[in-house]
Amino acid sequence: MEPREFFIEDRLERFRLKAFCNLGESGLGHFRLDEVLAMANLSGADLDKIPMNDAPNQGSLELRSAIAQLYPGVSPDQVLVTTGTGEALYLAFHIALKAQSKLALIWPAFQALYEIPKMLGAEMIKLPYESAFLASTWKEVEADLYVLNHPHNPTGKTFSESEWKALTTHFKAEKKKVLFDEHYRFLPGEGFMGRTGVDTKHSFYGTGSFTKCFGVTGLRVGWLVAEESFIKRARSFKDYLTHTVSPISERIALGLLSAKENFLPSIQTRVRNNIKEFDSVWKDLPHTRSFTLPDGGLVGWLQLEPGISSERYADRLFEKTGVFVLPGINFEEEGFLRIGFGEKEDRMIEGLSRWRECSDLI
Template identity: 25%
Template sequence: MKIKDFGVEQWMNEYETKAKYNLGETCVSSFSINSLCKTAGVDEKKFADKLVNRRLTYGAIEGSIPLKEQITRLYQNLTSSEIVTEHGAIGANNLVLNTVIEPGDEVIAVTPTYQQLQSIPEAIGATVKLLPLKRENNYLPDADQLRSLITSRTKLIVINNPDNPTGSLMSKEGLMTIINIAKSVNAYILCDEVYRHLVQNDEYSPSVIDLYDKGISTSSFSKVFSLAGIRLGWIATHDKQLMRDLLSHRDYATISCGQLDEMVGTLALEHQDAILKRNRIIIRKNLAILEEWVKKEPHISWLKPKAGTTTLLHYDFDIPSAEFCDQLMKEYHTLLVPGSCFGIEHSVRIGYAFEAENLKKGLEQVSKFIKGLN
């Protein structure tokens, strides 16, 4: 199967380990086991004893029950049997797309978004129609444009909420509009929700599966729970036949997730309120830092993000984004992701969820670079 090069991942692979200031990071400041236990208020030694004494068998094939029971707390009216674990959200998305989509199917996917959500259906042989998220519409799906794209052949609508890279957030009403359009042709909706809960207020952020029986939610521990290193994610769906199909396909690629990973994930979700409180403080503090920086840079504009850990910064220089980011890296050892990785030129994606001092120092380097372009 031929597939396009994965732009953002290849860019990160090339530059991430070389950067002194990684402003491309998308995860909230990552935990160690020690710092996770401290945030959770758990005795580190007791938890370490559990880890080192666990026999490393395959474990629960479809995901440990304690873990899945904790995941249900992130949704409304969900049972543990409606969840299956995967190797990160990237594994979850891959499994859903390869299970649902067949050659000749029609898929509608928002853009910009995580490229996987567009390129895998295309590689499978589906007709992929792109639904542009436009700045003038706050990077939210345009319902009229979606209606113009959808047909009786549309099998799946793919959205990303909150959106990567823009940080836009669909409301419950916005989600219901998309759902009602999907219902008109009995289409599934896959919503990549890896940034869900990282919001600028404390209100509950609805999932697509809270609202639609053919909704599919994918998520992970990487962004919201600061545990990218455990490589653990999940799929949630109310559709029983779809779950059977997912499990059948999963046998060929996954078997099970790691027992130690699931132990760490369970611990995190048992104390999810403490972790969410910590991580929301980080993103809100850092977004304020970024906002002040944008105000002082006349060549930079943006649409302030509503949620997540990333946003797009637009610049007014006549230089392609890949060249902009490459020069920045070479001259100031500072990493940003070119907007061209998401199909939006003269922009860069920045992450703002890591340590505040690193964000400030990295932005200082970007300012020096911009000054040199004048």
């Protein structure tokens, strides 16, 4: 059995590199290699010294140690370095699920969070985002695995402190297995780092990465965090997939994590300014009805007027203005657009100006 077409990625591949203003991607606009090396306090000479053999299958101890420091009580042995979060999710689902398992998740969702479980024969329990950030919603659900993607893609919503505490307390008391997908933890709505639910003592697994938040998706570095026995099985499974991550990517990743305090505040300011700019003008954009202001992360959820095809709207917007947005139908929810806030601020302002003045989009 194989998964269906990856709707989101197919559209990204067609438009992301051609757009004047890229509001369709869920990551920060990319930096050049020379900029990335400066951010990581590395030089070309540092990379020249890297032996081009396989990195350790689990990831270098230095990188796993840096990742472990992001999670209270986690050791390097509880971290597996993966080729992006896509591989981490693929591994986690294959180990945690079996045919007819029940998986509960926030809906709509990034396709990898449900397509791979469906391929494995799992049953999906979809919790609408309007109520999914209330602990009481989850308490009514019986599942074998609960997936909490926060800040949420595509809406940018997350839990209040009180709802978060109530939910995690419930999950621990009921001994539930939970997967926290925390790709946007480096871009909270306020502060330097967002919360994590990962707790290896309670089967609270975690997947994560910094690549979207740091503008370096081409590094393809992600990770899985779990108890040692789970990581051991995932590492063995990984040998059939990518086997190892490039030692060059690992070295740059280590440098970026070590130096994040120096460059992350400017990235956070850029994203928050873009969100503020969009929130100030969205009502003037043609045929829009409502906007879910993100609590964190890089994306938001814009509702269109009733009866409008999100794909047609997005296609015509790109054709007429060069502004790329992602239609909600790619999340299997019609009538919405996902908006990314990782573009450069000047292009964001110009792109919104073009969009606001555009007609004949439906």
